[in-house]
Amino acid sequence: MKRLLKADFYRVIKSRLTLIALILAVAFPVLIVLLYAGIGWISGFEEDFPGGSLFNANFVISSVYSLTNNIGLVIPAFAGILVCLDVSNGTLRNKVIAGNRRSTIYLSHLIVSILFSVLIITVYAALTAVLALLFFPFNTDSFQNLGLEILYFVANGTMSFVYIATVTTLLALTMRNVAPTIIFTIVFSIALMALNSIVMLVDYTPYKYAVYFIPTFGGNFFTLNGGGLLGLLNPTTDASKELIFAESMISYLFFSMLHTVIGLLIFKKRDLR
């Protein structure tokens, strides 16, 4: 496993896609924060806006882990391409010929995809947060324990990308083709977020149970939107945030493992081109 990880990291580091992803992870926050600041300045909305400033830092930061926002779509697409290139270049064949087990090859790709996704989203989220705090006020009124809530928000958001990396790896190593992998990964992310929204819009939804079946649903409880107008859209439940967080993590882990096991079973059986 160690040598395959070394090989896969070497390939990812040498790839231009990694550099492009890092550039985008830096460029998007700058553009977005400047855009929000510009809109806020032109519209003249200030502190007197009901519920506070229209674009407070809470609002800007809350969307950083969205799977359907700019970098949210770029990360799984790029991770998918990086895995698929191993197949299309034939370097995957070299790994099999050199006596590496299929399961080790799969897991090495999965680990590298996860770390690639986590690295890019962390750079993006951190820079967005720094810039947002420079340009906008941060509303702390509605938080009981700000540090813990930020921890939940970051952990939950990061896990959503870990989960999508398991889906991307599954699709890339079973489809072995760049275009369908990207399309299906993006469709999957959009479908997941759409399902999230639909469940949120249905009245009297037992939100707590949705966490079990939609791994990304837990993110709705940890948005940092407290105090803002959009914070009103957050779901409410009697359950403690600690419990929801734990359930959300279990859901992520369960679905991530499920996709990995399915992917491993298919990949081990398939003949390689």
Place this chain on the structure above:
Amino acid sequence: MNVLVTKNLSKAYKGHLAVKDVSMHIEKGDIYGFVGENGAGKTTLIRLITGLAAPTGGSYSLFDVPNDSGKIYAVRRRTGAIVETATMSRSMTAMENLKLQCSITGIRKTEDELIALIERVGLDYAAIQKKKVGRFSLGMRQRLGIAMVMVSDADFVILDEPMNGLDPQGFIEVRETILKLNRDGVTFLISSHILSELEKICTKIGVISHGELLEEIRMEDLHKTARRRIVIDAENAEAVEQALRMDGAFTEIGKEEGKLTVYGDADLNRMMRILVEQNLAVRSINTFEETIEDHYIRLLGRGRIA
């Protein structure tokens, strides 16, 4: 010592048998030439042996380790292969690809050793140092592919059409590289449709057609059983053919492009005597030893090859 033994190895794709009950045997030190028409099943068989595809019947062993044993992964590290085309990352340089291959195989090599390897397969390192592999010619990629196989210090190397895309100089370099490595103890399985090249290096050949291994023969045995043929360019080919047939000693006579070919260990002196006695004018008489190509054509039948 056995390097590769297959027993009734088969592979079916959606009801079509691409490889049928192939039983072949490669011993240490062999350069095994794998001969067959396009689609004969050569690449499929190589894909089975290298673990890229799973057999649907039969079994094989590498270095006496059965394919269903957990130890097969360890012995695969002693093999290197180019299947169909040399596989490498086109966005990387030759050196980066070799470093990647080192990581994949778990072999440590210094940059100087890798440069020596690049030059050994006939690539000019100074000229290609900064060039991405995507800009290499097919021949250059093929040579780099061989270098990548050699990175692992493999005991058994499988090359699927290694001469593809190479110029005559490239042919010679690859041939010399194979022979040198073989002298160092490396066993080879080489599939190629360039039979004259195989003849120069192989110690054993296997002829495959329509997924079946028709014959497996050592080159020394092939030479022992090789049939001579005499090609006669005569002014009146019909009269010469008739005279030879009348004698009774020359039964296997063929005609191609106006020239007569007499197969078998024909007595050349007797033939000359007949031609002189009957005053038959002859422009030239040439004798040829049977080549792999002749043997292959004879085995498969000219009609099947055409």
